Amino acid sequence: MKILVTGGAGFIGSHVSKLLLDRGHEVTIVDDLSKGHRDLIDQRAKFVKVSLADENLPAVLAGHKAVIHMASLIEVGESVKNPAEFAENNIVGTVRLLEAMKKTGVKKIIFSSSACVYGIPKKLPILEEDPLGEQENPYGITKTTMEEFCKLYNKLFGFDVVILRYFNPYGPGELHNPETHAIPNFIKAVLEKKPLPLFWKGEQTRDFIYIDDLGEAHVLPLNLKGLHIYNVGTETGVTVMDAIKIIFDLVGYEVPIDDLGERKGDVPSLVASAEKIKKELGWEAKVDLEEGLKKTIDFFRSLPSSI
Numbered sequence: 001m002k003i004l005v006t007g008g009a010g011f012i013g014s015h016v017s018k019l020l021l022d023r024g025h026e027v028t029i030v031d032d033l034s035k036g037h038r039d040l041i042d043q044r045a046k047f048v049k050v051s052l053a054d055e056n057l058p059a060v061l062a063g064h065k066a067v068i069h070m071a072s073l074i075e076v077g078e079s080v081k082n083p084a085e086f087a088e089n090n091i092v093g094t095v096r097l098l099e100a101m102k103k104t105g106v107k108k109i110i111f112s113s114s115a116c117v118y119g120i121p122k123k124l125p126i127l128e129e130d131p132l133g134e135q136e137n138p139y140g141i142t143k144t145t146m147e148e149f150c151k152l153y154n155k156l157f158g159f160d161v162v163i164l165r166y167f168n169p170y171g172p173g174e175l176h177n178p179e180t181h182a183i184p185n186f187i188k189a190v191l192e193k194k195p196l197p198l199f200w201k202g203e204q205t206r207d208f209i210y211i212d213d214l215g216e217a218h219v220l221p222l223n224l225k226g227l228h229i230y231n232v233g234t235e236t237g238v239t240v241m242d243a244i245k246i247i248f249d250l251v252g253y254e255v256p257i258d259d260l261g262e263r264k265g266d267v268p269s270l271v272a273s274a275e276k277i278k279k280e281l282g283w284e285a286k287v288d289l290e291e292g293l294k295k296t297i298d299f300f301r302s303l304p305s306s307i
Ligand SMILES: NC(=O)c1ccc[n+]([C@@H]2O[C@H](COP(=O)([O-])OP(=O)(O)OC[C@H]3O[C@@H](n4cnc5c(N)ncnc54)[C@H](O)[C@@H]3O)[C@@H](O)[C@H]2O)c1
Pocket: 006, 007, 008, 009, 010, 011, 012, 013, 030, 031, 032, 033, 034, 035, 036, 037, 050, 051, 052, 053, 069, 070, 071, 072, 073, 074, 089, 093, 112, 113, 114, 115, 166, 167, 168, 169, 176, 181
């Protein structure tokens, strides 16, 4: 299938693009490189450096059968400082993309959403039909609103829409700047033998999903018709401190903890029910946390020290 991937120079988009290419799909990557890395782009993909706001987007889109939409600004703290930029880039950018798709007759979209749409869950594991929760920051509002626009284009214009709610992705290639995600920051601190920055004393529970397993969730629904929403998580909750202990075990030493106290807006526990995606698409998480962390540590070890 000829697929256009937005945000394909980013952490998740570059993995998904590679997986699609490995499976014989034809991939066009659209990314403005505002946050992504040219080095992460697979040579086999066609790359167009363009923003979702660019008037040439319909011309780039024409001829594709599906869009996997991952382009987004993602840093929660930045979204609090620059809400208008986030609303413009993420929400208006998504609407422009949907309009360009309508114009060119590309009516299939797989959208990267987040478990953050559930707010503070009332029970665990979280099911797709559980109510969405109040948002604590502009990034979360952009995700819930982007979901709503995708749903609307299903309702009004018959788009095939798959919304994937990721839990906590991690893995090789995670090079956000600034990096606010726990796993890469822990691994970098450990490899540099520096104090490990930790909020909430590591007591939060998370469902860490390895990047290759997450990638598969984008390939399986490509032929679905209609509107579908899936959680993508391992259904295994671990505390952040447990993840740190595995990292310490894997490298064979410990570093001191830099106790950063509490961070406003963090949810205490997030664990997915993935029953729906398992049952309907035959998806399953295959990489356990220890194996995934080992691969992620190997990636960060292999990076030149300048990065
Ligand atoms: N990483 C996570 O933990 C996580 C969790 C849940 C959901 N998500 C979602 O997954 C998607 C990918 O996240 P990621 O971690 O790979 O982020 P990333 O920052 O690594 O990648 C996003 C890419 O989108 C590009 N981009 C941003 N705005 C653009 C625009 N207007 N036009 C063209 N390109 C643009 C950036 O340059 C970047 O390459 C995002 O939609 C994010 O909200 C990520």
